[in-house]
Amino acid sequence: MSNPKHDKGEHYLTTPKAEPFLERLIFNNRAIILIAFFFLTLFLGYNAVKIEPDASFERMIPLEHPYIVNMLEHRDDLENLGNFVRIAVEVEEGDIFTAEYMETLKQITDEVFYLNGVDRSGLKSLWTSNVRWVEVTEQGFQGGTVIPDGYDGSRATLEQLRQNVLRSNEVGRLISDNFRSTIVYAPLYENNPETGEPLDYGEFSRQLEEKIRDKYEAQNPNIEIHIVGFAKKVGDLIEGIGSIAWFAGITIILTTLLLFGYSRCITGTLVPVFTSIIAVFLQLGTLRLLGYGLDPYSVLVPFLVFAIGISHGVQIVNAMAVEAAKGFDSVTAARLAFRALYIPGMLALISDAFGFLTLFFIEIDVIRDLAVAAGIGVAFVILTNLVLHVLIMSYLGISKGGVRHVQNHGEKQDRKWRVMSYFAHPGVAPISLLIAVIGLGLGLYYKQGLKVGDLDQGAPELRADSRYNKDNAYIIDNYSTSADVLVVMVKTEEEQCTQYNVLRAMDNLQWELQNTPGVQSSASLADVSKIVTKALNEGNWKWYEISRNQTIINASIREAPAGLINTNCDLTPVLVFLEDHKAETLETVTERVEEFASNNNNDEYTFMLAAGNAGVEAATNDVISSAKNMMLIFVYGVVASLCLLTFRSIRAVLCILIPLGLTSILAEAIMAVSGIGIKVATLPVIALGVGIGVDYGIYIYSKLEKFLLEGKTLQEAYFETLRSTGKAVIFTGVTLGIGVVTWIFSPIKFQADMGLLLFFMFIWNMVGSIWLLPALARFLLRPDRMVAKARANK
Structure with missing residues (x-):
């Protein structure tokens, strides 16, 4: 029978590459390294707890995509860029033509006006002066604000309000088809124009809930509020971060219990969990120092860092338990475990880090942020699991219960391994x-x-029965203009956007689109010109056409809405209202527009895609579609190169x-x-x-x-x-x-x-x-x- 001590010493001394440089460096300076980790954890942990949720409209879109470049270049000349909220104020019994409802709507409009982040110049409601009615009479055009002059809530002024609403062309847009709700439309600033601070979506969403929904639904049981828009969706996602924390806690508890059942060793259970959590704190602290926050998409990365840490920590615990069962002391067992695992462990973790960093090639900032967060996290896992973990275990060692568990279950497990x-x-x-x-x-x-992109109506990031998606379904069912707007920009020379050829080309595009599956309706300056030309000719439908007489055209668009023409008259949009923002719908519509543009663009006018929330979605889908395969090639290429370098x-x-x-x-x-x-x-x-x-x-x-x-x-x-x-x-x-x-x-x-x-x-x-x-x-x-x-x- 061999001598155990002799076997132990012979095994230790004859192990290939005995005491490599890294092993000597780490284990000969155990106390110094642990003290350094202690102070590093204190410093970065302090910063980690101060990291804040972060979300930005521009960081969630592909800023380098041609659609987005066009949109941002002309953002000052356009409305409907996608960053807005629509607040539908519904009366559950009766209709909107009551003094009580109109007073509530006035108060809500005022509340929204003073919310931080709202572009007050673009705010629309029945109570704002930019919502007007127009009609043609024997004396010519007449018009005014929808709220009649001298409105006092009396039956007579309410009846006048009803007439103004019917003449306003806002039914189906700001007023529901069944007259049981109206919308307060609020465009938003991405950054505060006074301070330059980015919009806090979480706080803005809370203000909408507290100052609008909760307040006015409590005041009037007959009122129900529905709120949709990018800011509200992101706010609801940020609110859901709390649930992510709960699920992360459940994951940590389950992992700890299962790890103890596996190792039957307290130190072998708590140390890998502890060092993995330390890696998360180091990651979050570093991200805050680099100026990053946690957006709703990258908030899951800390869990992945924890998971990677546990994955490699289990290998260390397992290797130490095997060596301890052979009779080695805790320091020797730790050294042997490190020696056996540091090469495959570093290879695996470096592969992880480079795999994550390939996401940086995708031109969407939230994905790039996720790549940076994951890469930093994995870098810290290399330190915490291959250095901190083994050093702590070298002092604490595997418990006697853990050693007995390895020894007593070896034979039983061997039968299982033999079968496998x-x-x-x-x-x-x-x-x-x-x-x-x-x-x-x-x-x-x-x-x-x-498919690439969203496959459902509403916000696919939230469940179909979420409050946001119920609100979105209500607005889709009760308003004829969709919340999914694609904006095609028509670029001309200055003061040339109202020329006959330009309006005719826009009208032709609209005809094409209105015969395209997925398009609900469209609107442009050409529509305004045709409507007014008809009105100027006693409402005769034979005159519902774009006149070839430029003087008549100029007269017809004199009162055109600001959102359909810019001040220099060198840009005018075609608004395309879509049935949904599903991937197939966006692809079909954008292909039709691009085909039309390629066949019709000339020196006089240029059709450009795309603004509006649907335009942003289309650009995002395009980037993701082209980046998906490239990303996989990079990921597998990096992993293959590292494996080839290691295993030759x-x-x-x-x-x-x-x-x-x-x-x-x-x-x-x-x-x-x-x-x-x-x-x-x-x-x-x-x-x-x-x-x-x-x-x-x-x-x-x-x-x-x-x-x-x-x-x-x-x-x-x-x-x-x-x-x-x-x-x-x-x-x-x-x-x-x-x-x-x-x-x-x-x-x-x-x-x-x-x-x-x-x-x-x-x-x-x-x-x-x-x-x-x-x-x-x-x-x-x-x-x-x-x-x-x-x-x-x-």
């Missing part, structure tokens, strides 16, 4: 590959239905990447079947899933290669791999999957969607590395040659 090692058997591997090919075929078939084998790279590729394809198929589109909220999940999933394959392959080079057969080498690191990989995948699956109950739909996708990717990446990687190794690695080469070198 048949995944590498020559008779089983082809069956696994056949199943994978079938899965690949099904994934490719179903992913054909994957293309076959090894294929063994690691093929399971990841299958997971990506199946995840996209699940998105298509589940009705989840590729958009700002879901695009990063694909990259994040690849980045985190590669960890499993790297740990499995590094151990498998080590045992193969020791001369073991493939099945025996895989059996030893499962014994040493496979159980940690399986535990990590299951634990992280259980942690995120609770997100499907979140009130925020995009969090629920991310939870579903991450659950699948965590679990399936783990399954791929455990089940498919050894089958691929059977055909790609040529283990017999590796074994023969290893034996020849002995």
Whole structure:
């Protein structure tokens, strides 16, 4: 029988690359490094707790896309840029023509006027002077404000109000078709024009709730308020951050309980959780110092950092428990665990970081912010898990209960690992590959239905039964002008925007669009000219046309609304009201406009896309559509390069990447079947899933290669791999999957969607590395040659 002490010393001294430089540097300065971590954590932790939610309209759109460049270049000449709120004030019984309702509407209009962030010059309501009525009489045109002069709430003035409303052309726009509600339309500033401070969407949303909805619904039980718009949607998402914190807390608790069940060691449970939380605090503190906040999309990144930390922490706990079970003291066990894991661990984490940073190439600032946040987080995980974690464990060690758990369950687990090692058997591997090919075929078939952009009406980031989406449904059902507006800009020379040829071209475009699926209606200066020309000719419909006489045209557009013509008369918009903002609708309409522009643009006028909230959505979809494949190429390219640099084998790279590729394809198929589109909220999940999933394959392959080079057969080498690191990989995948699956109950739909996708990717990446990687190794690695080469070198 061998001497345990002799075996221990021989194992320690003959380990390849004994005491590498990094190991000596870290373990010879344990106390100094821990003190440095203590002060760094205090400093960055102080900044982390002061980080604030952040959201910006411009940061959520692709500023470099031609549509957005055009929109921002002419933003001072346009309305309906997409950043506005519409507040529908509904009377539940009766109609709007009562003194009580009109007084309530007046008070609400005044409240909205004084809200910080509102562009007061563009505010519209029945009570604002820019909402007018016009009619043609025998004496010519007559008009005035919708609220009649001398209005006092009497029956006579209310009847006059009714007549003014009917003549105002605002029914279906500011006034519902059934006369039971009206809208207060409030355009918003992106930045306060006095202070330059960006609009605080969270605070603005709270003011809408407290000063408008809660206040006036409480005052008048017959009144119900409905609020929609980008600012309200983002405000509701920010409000939902609280639920994200709750779900993150649940995830931490579940992870801790499962980790204890796995290790049966208090230190082996609490230390990886503690160091992973430290990594999150270091990340958040650094982000605040760099001037970043947490927007509704990147707020989930801290959890991903925690998940990555736990994933690698489990490997360290597992390796230390195995070494401690052999009789090593805590310092030696920690050194051996570090020595075995620092190369695959650093490779996996660097792959994660570079994978996330590829998101930076997508020209949408919120995704770039997410890339920076994730990259910084992973950088800190390298420090906290490969340095802080092992140093703390070198002092605390694995408890006796943890050591006994490894020793007592070794034989029972060996039977399980022996069965699973048949995944590498020559008779089983082809069956696994056949199943994978079938899965690949099904994934490719179903992913054909994957769409870019929103697939539902309203705000897809929120659930269909959310208050916001109910409000949006109410406005769609009761108003004839859609909330989804695409603005086509017509550019001319100065003072030339009202020329006959320009108006005729605009009219032709409108005819094309009104015969395009998905278009509800359109409006432009051409419409104004035709309506007024008809009115000037006793309302005869034969005159509902654009006159060739420029004098008549000039007379017809003299009182045109400000939003349809700019002061220099070198830009006029065509407003296109869409049925929805689904990806197919936007693609169909923008293609029709681009085709018309390419066939008709000339030196006299130019049609340009696009402004309006639908224009922003179309630009965003275009960027995401073109960036998706590029991003995946970058992610897989970076991961493949790092794996090739480490393992010096293309076959090894294929063994690691093929399971990841299958997971990506199946995840996209699940998105298509589940009705989840590729958009700002879901695009990063694909990259994040690849980045985190590669960890499993790297740990499995590094151990498998080590045992193969020791001369073991493939099945025996895989059996030893499962014994040493496979159980940690399986535990990590299951634990992280259980942690995120609770997100499907979140009130925020995009969090629920991310939870579903991450659950699948965590679990399936783990399954791929455990089940498919050894089958691929059977055909790609040529283990017999590796074994023969290893034996020849002995």
